[in-house]
Amino acid sequence: MDAIREGLLKVDPGLYLWTLVTFIVLVLILWKAAWKPLVEALDLRAEKVRNDIETAEKNRIEAEKIFEDHKAMMNNAKNEAAKLIADGKADAERLRSGLLEKANEEAQKIMEHAKREITLSKDKALGELKNEIALLSTEIASKIIVKNLKPEDQKAIVEEALTKIRTVQ
Amino acid sequence: MLKLISLVNMVVGAGGGHGGKEESVSDVVMHHLTDHVVEGNFIAKILEPVNTVLGGITFEVLGLKSNLAITKLVLMMWLAAFICIIIFIPVARKIKNAKYGSSSKWVNMWEVLVGFVHDEIVEPNFGHHYKKIAMPWFCTTFFFVLFCNLLGMIPYMSTATGNLAVTGALASTTLLGMIVIGTIKQGPQWIFTGIVPGGVPLPLFPLLWVIELMGLLIKPFALTVRLYANMTAGHIVIIIFIFLVMMFKSALVGIGSVAGALMINMLELLVAFIQAYIFTALSAMFIGASLHAH
Numbered sequence: 050m051d052a053i054r055e056g057l058l059k060v061d062p063g064l065y066l067w068t069l070v071t072f073i074v075l076v077l078i079l080w081k082a083a084w085k086p087l088v089e090a091l092d093l094r095a096e097k098v099r100n101d102i103e104t105a106e107k108n109r110i111e112a113e114k115i116f117e118d119h120k121a122m123m124n125n126a127k128n129e130a131a132k133l134i135a136d137g138k139a140d141a142e143r144l145r146s147g148l149l150e151k152a153n154e155e156a157q158k159i160m161e162h163a164k165r166e167i168t169l170s171k172d173k174a175l176g177e178l179k180n181e182i183a184l185l186s187t188e189i190a191s192k193i194i195v196k197n198l199k200p201e202d203q204k205a206i207v208e209e210a211l212t213k214i215r216t217v218q
Numbered sequence: 219m220l221k222l223i224s225l226v227n228m229v230v231g232a233g234g235g236h237g238g239k240e241e242s243v244s245d246v247v248m249h250h251l252t253d254h255v256v257e258g259n260f261i262a263k264i265l266e267p268v269n270t271v272l273g274g275i276t277f278e279v280l281g282l283k284s285n286l287a288i289t290k291l292v293l294m295m296w297l298a299a300f301i302c303i304i305i306f307i308p309v310a311r312k313i314k315n316a317k318y319g320s321s322s323k324w325v326n327m328w329e330v331l332v333g334f335v336h337d338e339i340v341e342p343n344f345g346h347h348y349k350k351i352a353m354p355w356f357c358t359t360f361f362f363v364l365f366c367n368l369l370g371m372i373p374y375m376s377t378a379t380g381n382l383a384v385t386g387a388l389a390s391t392t393l394l395g396m397i398v399i400g401t402i403k404q405g406p407q408w409i410f411t412g413i414v415p416g417g418v419p420l421p422l423f424p425l426l427w428v429i430e431l432m433g434l435l436i437k438p439f440a441l442t443v444r445l446y447a448n449m450t451a452g453h454i455v456i457i458i459f460i461f462l463v464m465m466f467k468s469a470l471v472g473i474g475s476v477a478g479a480l481m482i483n484m485l486e487l488l489v490a491f492i493q494a495y496i497f498t499a500l501s502a503m504f505i506g507a508s509l510h511a512h
Contacts, residue, residue, distance in 0.1 A: 057251055057450065061383045062277070063284035064253055067292045068378075068387035075299040076358045083306035084354035087332060090314040097317075 183214070243461045247454055253291045253381055261293070294378040298365035306361070335360050339499045343506030352502065355395075360498040363388065367449060367490035371483065379493075380449035382442060389438035389445075392501040396434065400508035412508060437504050441497060448493045452486040 187210075194206060255269060256262045265288050273287035309328045312320050320326060335357050336349075344352040363379055370377025378384050400408040413430040414423060459479040463472045 058382055059252060060282060060386060061253060061284050062279040062282050063286050064289060064291055064381065064383035065387045068295060068384045071295045071299055072362060072388060075302060075362055076355060078303060079306055079358050080354040083310040084357050086314045087310035088353045
């Protein structure tokens, strides 16, 4: 007991009492003026931060979904475009071959027509030429005949000419 | 450093008047670490009329004579309380007004410490439900003890928590808290059933009850002695380091002893924090344990 009366281990009831009073008063003052608003503010902020994080997470998921949708849409559009291009190419190809065929046919027709025309013209010209030759030959023959024809010869020539003409025709 | 120099001056001044060296170092330690009414400066003059009245109020508890004089340690506690008030009331207002957290480093520093008390001390022991009541109590305990501890590191100040009466008073609030919370939350039978672990065989119950009842008193007693001893020991070591110079009567020793004292001083800063934390954490653990039957 003597140790706590004096020296380093002294326990002074007065100091004990003052400590209690100081501490209790400090607790009451700070409770009202500092800790209550401080803890409330911190809790409020923690709540707010939690909400913000939740909202951000939600937004992120939504954005990801939208992104996926857009990706799918883009893919669709790409496929559609490719299909359109392929269709266009096929159409063009068909059109081109059709046109070519038609043109060939046309050309064939024109050629044939021309050939026929040429043949007709040639035949016509040959006929005319024959007539002309016959006419000229008769004229020449008549001139020669008139000059030095004896009556017996005349008869023979006419005979011969007649047979010749007959063979030509 | 100022404290060290003043200590050296004081020791040299005191050394002349006394006989043996052992007596001197003990005198110095006593003067620095025990409580007494302030003498010989302007504060003493201001307090003189108050102390003549309060010092006259004498009483006796358990054979210990005392009075209500405003001693040095009472002043230190008031200073610590005042520092708490002038720091935390504006800080609380600023935190409340800043919706997204204050940008001030000063405010954020205290917010971190309050958050530390909240996360490490109050939340694990009291959960979400009783937090609103526990936070103010343990925040006050932590910062009051912390500032008392740190004030002792400043020259011409002394450590209020380096006194058994002060730590005893703080620890007895813990004892009171344990008893009051236990009785309110678990009913008056708490003193029998609440403190003894559940599932104890009936024959062992009385024995365990006696042990646990002693434990109930030993817990705050351990709090008292731990804080007191930690705060006192460092100061004694610092004083003795400095006193080595006087003992050896050599300036060369001063190089080593001042370096040693400086090191202990740094350690003391750390200890001031650690002990404030331990005192508060254990106090919270003890009181939190009487919330629920175990």
